[in-house]
Amino acid sequence: MCNSSAMQGVLELDMNNYDLSPEDLQHVLSCKNFTSLEILELKGKSIDFDTFRNLLPKASFLSSLNVFTLPSIKGGSCQEQVDLFVEIADTHSPLFFRKAGNIMYANKMNSKGFDLYLKAAELGHSLSQYSIGREFEFRKDYNEAFKWFSKASQQGIVKSQCKLGSFYAKGKGTEKNVRKAFEWTIKAAKKGHVRAQYNLSILFRVEPGYEDKEMKIFWLEKAAQQDHPRAINDLGVSLTCGDEFEDLERALELFKRAESLGVKVASVNKLNLLEEMEDRYDSSDE
Template sequence: MKQKTWPCKSDGLHFTALPFLKKPNDSSAFTKPAKTRRSFFNSTPKTPSSSSSSSSSDFSALPYDVLSRIAASFTLPNLKAASLVCRAWRDALKPMREAMVFLKWGKRFKHGRGGVKANLSKALDSFLKGAARGSTLAMVDAGLIYWEMGRKDEGIAWYRRAAELGDPAGQCNLAISYLQASPPNTEEAIGWLYQASYAGHVRAQYQLALCLHQGRGVGRSLQEAAQWYHRAAEGGYVRAMYNTSVCYLMGEGLVQSHRLARKWMKRAADHGHSKAQFEHGLGLFSEGDMMKAVVYLELATRAGERPAARLKNVILQQLSATSRDRAMLLADSWRALPSSR
């Protein structure tokens, strides 16, 4: 689904940056973020003394349903680490490790990688087998395929299962599903977005910022929206980089700073945001750096920004043939920096 980067026109007001609002107190309807669950493994278990057998250090006594819930959103490295805690955990986590194998094959069939042809049916079957063994990662991928197949109710059901087990991607996808519903369930969507955002999911942070910016399902707050844009931008989300630049440029929710606006606009451009490439090219042109301006304008033109082509052609007429060839060579060899989109 294509989404607008900047949701609405400025109302002309300027705000200074404020700290994040505290998370709403009423969170009883939602599960804790997965990040909180993972902290269980941060400490090294104490070895029980020979004279006493403290139940607090008896990891084998942890009920399977609790253990499986904790490990539901684990990746393979985390599962391997948890399996080393004790024999009971190793045995209990066997279905999760099997789920990782099905998850791997599901991705191969979905994208046609690893020497296999793309096959959506086989991919879905693999993801469902992984989901049946308790992996939220497989649940989210199964939900995505159902969604792409137009079976949205089944997709949402898998998103919800993953979300309730604390998976940030499941929480984010479930929230977006609710926002796209007819009629939209904005109140519940915002709740899930907050959970995923506090867990560090950058797409959820960007979506939450859009809702706060628009006042959709939550009170409009440019200050909090700008803070979430900024956090998602720092996490590598390209659209958030562009919006963070605009916030700094216009002084909406952040202290106005042309230097920081230019910094984030360049970052967005270097990560492949076509509108940012156009606007950064404009900035370079105004500064007299014609060569670099042409490179960014050419990139924007190739990405479909038509106004960039007109300005680029004007600048090219002012450059020597050598400079024009050099600029096109730089554009041809350009590669976008990796991002989390």
């Protein structure tokens, strides 16, 4: 397989479900034709550190790789693994600064882990840019968080696009900009990001000049299909308002479903709806 020139166009290789022998794994790492590979999944496989250290720097995919799920590495100290990844990062790809950072974080050396993530982010690694944004958000440094979410969003990181839309909607780290809030939230929602779908329903409900119940329900439906608990409850509420969208029977089922997913207010909504339905039934008998 690795001798085929067709491998030069492969962008993603997921070997997680294949029972690779150590020798097969070595063939993957030493293949010279994976020159366009962006995603390599080797989770669950194992390889000894000395072999890994010998093969990885020679791999053909180092410069193109953006996501690399590592095999289990047997032997070699944490520092040896970090040194290997930093060496590769310096010569090939910022992804490996992130890999070195992962090791630091796993060993509770968070400050060093952050520094390595930041190096990867500064060199343009999109997932690291998002991670740095999250760290600054946790620190409540919203200006820095906004900067890094913007960079990651422009590189297509969907969860970052959702965050960026939220920052624009709330005016966090930037001036509030409803148009840009919609722009970035829609980008993420259309790609199936469930939180973005729910956030978009809120924008269509609360933003003056943008209120649109039909669109609000549309995006609540999308999020509810992915079992977003609050979306399920809010969809139920939207179906109890006495307008053309009313569907009390479905609303009741939605409240029950949201309740089972831990939404406390859904229990109250369910009881209130049952009382209303009972009152309507009694009135119809008079």
